Amino acid sequence: MIETRALKTLEFDKIREQVARFCSNSIGKAALDELVPETNFDTVVELLEEMDEGLAILRVKANVPMGGIFDVRPHARRAQIGGMLSPMELMEIASTIRASRILRNFIEDIETEGAIDIPHFIERKEQMPVLTALQHEINACIDENGAVLDSASTTLRSIRQSLRSEEAKVRQKLESLTRGSNATKMLSDAIITIRNDRFVIPVKQEYRSHYGGIVHDQSASGQTLFIEPDAVVQANNEVQRLKVKEKAEIDRILAELTAKVQEVGHDLFVLVQLLGEVDVVLAKGKYGQANKCTKPKMNNEGYTRLVRARHPLLAMEEAVPNTIEFGRDVTAIVITGPNTGGKTVTLKTVGLCTLMAQSGLPVPALDGSELAVFEQIFADIGDEQSIEQSLSTFSSHMVNIVDILSKFDDKSLILFDELGAGTDPQEGAALAISILDEVVGYGARIMATTHYPELKAYGYNRPSVVNASVEFDVETLSPTYRLLIGVPGRSNAFEISKRLGLNATVIDRAKSFTGTDRHEVESMIASLEESRRRSEREADEAHVLLEEAKTLREQLDERLRTYDDKKENLEKKAKDKARKIVDNAKAEAEKIIAELREMKKNAADLVKDHELIDVKKRLDEAAPKENKVLQKAVANRERVQNLQPGDEVKVLSYGQKGTLLKKAAGNEWVVQIGILKMKLPEADLQYIKPEKEQVTRTMTNVKNRTSHVKLELDLRGERYEDALIRTEKYLDDALLANYPRVSIIHGKGTGALRQGIQSYLKGNKRVKSYRYGEAAEGGFGVTVVEFK
Structure with missing residues (x-):
């Protein structure tokens, strides 16, 4: 457990107060008052995961139903020892049970949606006792204002009906008195009021005997008496008797409900505890949202890395963020430099962020921050001089340091502020170095501040220690509060004095007193600062x-x-x-x-x-045909890529024809265009097929014009001369198409066209034979011709 002294020194109680403002009920606030950092690694990780679940719920749902929750543990305890609960106490119990049911349903809805993973909240939901039956029984008897309902029992309803009837009778009788002919004269006011739980009327002192009855009270002046007239005494007695019966019945009902509360007293304790824990977790999440905090990664190796961390007790717009890293190769940071530069703020930032993380709280730093779980945290910060003990500042600090050195180990975080201060500078510096060596030697993690110049070189002589300083702006004569890791602090006295107008001669004389070593150290620090700024x-x-x-x-x-x-x-x-x-x-x-x-x-x-x-x-034509344009383009491209000397080409850029002479360097050709010889890129040349190749291709196309020649020639309706011309041309085309036989349709008619055609065929040397068509071929209306 972390020592109370460190919690007090680092002002952890103020952090708890800030988080408590986000609680929804007194149970959570009371739990936060007892919040202390945990030292078990697994427990800390679990607390942070649960807090992160709360943050996720708040991001998705914006609000969690936590209203109507009361700390009913004192009520349950009183019921357990035999006391009777009041209607208001019972109402608070019912309200708390109802709130727990609403919260359970809320968590179940999130679980069903599956948008976010909340195993810790689901576990708490399953641990909550279900006391809905008790809630319904209380609500059936007591309303939300803490009044016992008529429906609480049939007896109570009957008594109250009789009571209202009797009260109405009393009022009726008294109203008749207040409306009488002498009422204006004898009564101070024509009203009915109550004294000692009995209905009375205000009668003037001099007319007391006129009404008789019982005097229950009088005004301050004594001029008015509050009298219960004889006419209503008996009716008032009946009202009182019914009120006694009503109270007895109410007490009986409350006793029964108290007994039922007693039966589930332990469950109520568990329920309130769980509701308080949920409220604390959500308050941590709300605090993190409001202060732009993040969940740090935790380790058990003493490693700390805070990315642009802010002091949690300073306003966000005022706090200067710093990145701080140590705990692995470097186990100690020694911050040197003048006072009022922010060294103490840096120490408290590290200490408070560590305490917050170990308490399951998000830290005011950016994502990627990582903190260690320490078994002990020690802090010697501030002036704790004890007048009662007659201790000086140095003695007070030394008492704390002695106590720390007797308790720390390698699982400790130690924060020293102005180590060795309050005594002779040389002795104080030597003592500070010795104390640091002692703590560093045991492997503890340390952050220490000092204004002794002797410690500026401390980090350079020890591999596990690094120097640091807080930046000071000489131009504005004020600190920037930015932490500079690896750069020791240097004195700015001469620069500040010069800015403030001190004579240069005085400053130069002062510099001569400081010694050569001091000048070298200051120059080294200045060089480091310039290197840092450049970086x-x-x-x-x-x-x-x-x-x-x-x-x-x-x-x-x-x-x-x-x-x-x-x-x-x-x-x-x-x-x-x-x-x-x-x-x-x-x-x-x-x-x-x-x-x-x-x-x-x-x-x-x-x-x-x-x-x-x-x-x-038709079957051949059914096959998909390749794009002729594409074929031509591919053929041309392939031909261009295989140009040979002597080929005829077209120069695209000039639109002229030329002849290739030879291949030049690269992808160029020497081209003869008329009387000119030019070097042109191959991409600018388009191959032209020679005339012979074009004629051959034309002949080939003529011989293969199968797609234009049909297997039959229809001459029906043609004149004899025209029919002979068409027949001659058709026979030429059919021979070129390599058809073995064709059909000539001439029809039957008079037979003149048939005879003329067959006479022509008989004299044609290319015709092997001809015959009439068969029945299926058209009979005598068709002549079938076979070629040689």
Whole structure:
């Protein structure tokens, strides 16, 4: 357990007060008053995880239902020892049970949604006793204002009905008296009031005997008497009797409810305890939200790293953030420099943040901070001079230091403020060095401040110690409160004196008294400070460049993603289009094959050769055709990439034809254009096929014009001369198409066209034979021609 002295010295009680302001009820506030740092690593980690769950709930839900909760433990304890609870106490118990039910439902809803992981809250929810039955019984008897309801029992309802009836009778009788003919004269006021729980009227002193009855009170002047007239005494007696019965029945009801509370007294203690713990956890989270705190990572190795940490008791806009790291290779930080520079604030920042983390509280630092769990934290900070003990400042500090040295170990964090102060400077500095060596030797983690110049070189002689200082702005003559790790503090007395107008001669004379070593040390520190400033500037510039690079990379990544998406979409469209073409081709092919099968099945012997050829042609045409433009482009590209000397080319940039002479350096050619010779890039040249190759290609195209020649020629309706011309041209085309036979349709008619055609065929040397068509081919209306 952390010593109370350290908690008091570091003002941890003020932290508890700040967190307690965020509690929803007195139970949480009372629990926070007892909050102390834990020293078990697993416990600390669990406390921080639970606090982080509370923060997550507040971020997602903004608010947690914690209203209507009372500390009912005293009520339960009184019920357990046989006391009877009042209606208000019972109402508070019912309200607390109802609040616990609402909170359980709230946690169950979050668990069902699954948006955030809250195992610790779920565990507490499952530990909460379910006392809904008791809540309903209390609510059935007592309203929210603490009054016992008529419905609490049939007896109570009956008594109250009778009571209201009797009171109405008394009022009726008294109202008749106040409205009488003499009422204005005899009564001080025409009203009905109550004295000693009995209905009375205010009668003037001189008319007392007129009404008779009982005097219950009189005014301060004695001129008015509050009299219960004889006419209502009996009725008032009945009212009192019914009130006694009412009280007895209420007491019986309260006794029954108290007995039921007694039965679940232990469960109420557990419930209140759990509700208080939940309130504390949520208060920690709310405190973290309000003060921009974060959950630190914890370790059990004595390592501390606070990223831009602020003093938790200073206003956020006033506190200067500092990054502090030590505990591994470096186990001690010695902060040197003049007073009022912020050294003590730095010590308290480290101490308080450690205490807060070990108490399950978030710390006022940025994400990435890490703190150690210490078994003991010692702090010797401030002037604790004891007048009663007649101790000087030095003695008071030394009493604390002696106590610390007798208790610390390697699991301790020790904070020394102005170590060795209050005595002779040389002796104090030597004592401070010896104390630091003692503590560092045992492996404890230390932060110490001192204004002794002798300790400025302390960190350079010991590998586990580092010097530090708090920056001082000579221009403004004020500290900046920025911690400079690795740079010892230096005296600014000469600079400050110069800024304030002290004569330069006096300053120079003072410098001559300080000695050479002092000058060398001050020069070294000044060099270190300049190096630090330069490093900070370079780091800032590098950070800006890094951010720009990150932004550029994000933009490039976004463009690449857009390009990939477009490419993927285009590929998908192309694949879909190709698939559609193939599917159409397959469907056409299947249709043709089905026709062939049908023809084979029904009339295989009657199928004409030209019909089979035509079907085969349709089948070939059903296959997907390659883009002719693309074929041409690919052929040209391949030809350009294989240019040879002597090839004819077109120069694209000039629009002129030329001849390739030879390949030049790189990807260039020497081209003869008319009388000019020029070096041109290959990309600017387009290959031109020679005339011979073009003629050959034309002939090839003529010989292969199968797509333009049909297997039959229809001459029906033609004049004889025109029919002969068409027949001659058709036979030439059919021969070029390599058809073995063709059909000429001339019709039957008069037979003149048939005879003329057959006469022409008989004299044609390329015709092997001809015949009439069979029945399936058209009979005498068709002549089938076979070529040689």
